[in-house]
Amino acid sequence: xxxxxxxxxxxxxxxxxxxxxxxxxxxxxxxxxxxxxxxxxxxxxxxxxxxxxxxxxxxxxxxxxxxxxxxxxxxxxxxxxxxxxxxxxxxxxxxxxxxxxxxxxxxxxxxxxxxxxxxxxxxxxxxxxxxxxxxxxxxxxxxxxxxxxxxxxxxxxxxxxxxxxx
Numbered sequence: 001x002x003x004x005x006x007x008x009x010x011x012x013x014x015x016x017x018x019x020x021x022x023x024x025x026x027x028x029x030x031x032x033x034x035x036x037x038x039x040x041x042x043x044x045x046x047x048x049x050x051x052x053x054x055x056x057x058x059x060x061x062x063x064x065x066x067x068x069x070x071x072x073x074x075x076x077x078x079x080x081x082x083x084x085x086x087x088x089x090x091x092x093x094x095x096x097x098x099x100x101x102x103x104x105x106x107x108x109x110x111x112x113x114x115x116x117x118x119x120x121x122x123x124x125x126x127x128x129x130x131x132x133x134x135x136x137x138x139x140x141x142x143x144x145x146x147x148x149x150x151x152x153x154x155x156x157x158x159x160x161x162x163x164x165x166x
Contacts, residue, residue, distance in 0.1 A: 004158070005125065008147050012139075015132040017146060021154050023124045025161040027117050030124040031088045033157060033164070034115065040066070043160045046152035049076075054100070060085050065102050079104060080113075090116040095130075109137035 005022035023030050033039040037053045045051045045068040052075075054065040062082045067075040079098035085091045092115075097108040104110070112131045117124055132138040 004123070005120075006151075006154070008150065010138070010142065010147075012135055015135055015138045017130045017132075017138065017141070019126075019128045019130075019150055019154075021126050021128075022120055023126065023158065023161055024122075025124060025165050026122065027088050027119055027124045029161065029164060030126060030157075031117055033160060034117075034126075035091070039160065039164075040064075043156040044153060045069070045156075046149040047156065054102075058082060058085070063102075065098070067100070075100065077102075083112075088117060090114065109133070109140050111137070111141075 004024060005020065007018075007020040009018040009020075010016075011018065033043065035058045037056045040056075041051045041053055043051070044066070048071050049068045050071075052067050052069055054067070056062070056064045056066075058064070060082055064080040064082070065077070066080075067077045069075050077098045077100050079096050079102055081094045083092045083094060093113045094110060095113050096110040097105040099105065109132055114129045114131075116127045116129075118127075119125075132141070
């Protein structure tokens with residue numbers, strides 16, 4: 001199996017994290033995995049956590065309210081507002097930690113995400129840039145294990161794509 005491209009870049013000057021990740025699937029399928037609940041719930045959490053969606057409206061002005069769930073049942077809630085969508089090319093969001101009712105946790109960092117999808121031969125390259133308000137916010141998520149979590153989460157997407165691309 002060919003090694004798929006992966007890069008994780010921390011830019012402390014601009015308070016950003018950039019992930020570049022290649023997937024062995026066409027752009028439409030990868031886009032669907034990032035934007036449809038039936039797929040998101042199967043991959044959007046690092047192992048061994050699972051994902052559950054409380055509500056989703058993938059449209060500009062819509063949101064995704066979800067939890068990452070530990071096997072023991074502990075839940076870590078998030079709230080994503082979709083701010084700009086250009087189907088199968090990119091979308092932008094504001095992402096925050098929240099509670100189960102959707103109230104944002106102001107003690108934890110909020111970020112702006114730009115997720116861009118491009119063809120790379122028969123594969124798809126997804127470049128995700130996450131912008132934080134401050135270096136302190138960036139360092140907080142790094143210390144929370146963002147790099148390891150992203151790597152594990154994207155490996156789960158690889159596994160899901162193998163089952164969907166058949």
